[in-house]
Structures are given as C-alpha cells and as structure tokens.
Amino acid sequence: MASSAPVSRSYVDMVHHLIERCLLMMMTLEECMDALAKHAQIDPIFTKTVWTELEKANKELFSAYNSSQKKRVFQSSHKKSS
Template identity: 55%
Template sequence: MQVQNLIERCMLFHMSQDQCIRALAEHAGIKPLVTVTVWKELQKENKEFFRAYLQVVTPRPLFMSRCFQRRPNLARRKHWK
C-alpha cells in the first residue's frame, strides 16, 4: 500500500515509470523491483487509465511538436487570402 501511494504521488507530478522508479529508490529507499512489480499490478487493474496516462507523459518527438505548432499558423494564413 505504501509503494502504491508513493507511485500515485509520482503520477501527480506526471512522472514516467522510470522517473518514479528512480525517485522511490533515491528518496524512499524502495528497491526498483518492488516499484516495478507494484506498477505492473496497477496497470493490470487500471488498463484504460494507464493508456491515457502514458499518452500524456510520453514526450512527443521534436518534429511532431513542431508540426502541431505550425498547424494553427497555417490555418490563420488561409483566412488572409
């Protein structure tokens, strides 16, 4: 239960699984294997939540973020013509 609560706290800070594992090992003295095991069990119980969470936490490649930034500008240019 304690590890689960700490994982949930990490998630409030939008930490990835790797970041969470490192933080719990460094700050709470929890072995990485324990964190990974609890994380996997939480994933099994809450598949949809973790699918959505990973989309938010996973960084987009640089070229994709540039495309998303330019798209609104292109839409504005069409209105000028």
C-alpha cells in the same frame, strides 16, 4: 528491502501511494523508480512490480496516462528542435 523477505500489505500500500504521487507529477515509470529508490529506499524492481499491477488493475487510466506521456515527450523534443 531484501527480495526474499516477505512483504507486508502496508508496505505494498505505501509504495502504491508513492506511485500515485509520482503519477500526479507526471513521472515516467523510470523516473518513479529512481525517485522512490533515492528518497524512500525502495527497490526499483519492487516499484516496477507494484506499478505493473496497478496498470493491470487500471487499464483505461494507464492507457490515457501513457498517451499523455508520449505527447509530453513529443512536445518536449519538438520544442528543442525548433
């Protein structure tokens, strides 16, 4: 998608839905951007923009999600060093 082209509400809604699916799979922002670029041909910058807007609108949810992500990364790295 060209960055200068107007974006329809339905396209934003579709990306929003796909991001929610990424969240259910406990993906990081980077993993989500990569997956949507690869499987849905969505510009990573657009994915990041929609993700950021979702974070602003759902601060408590993303605060808990980000904490969960940090714990997951810590536990994963801890298991590897054991």
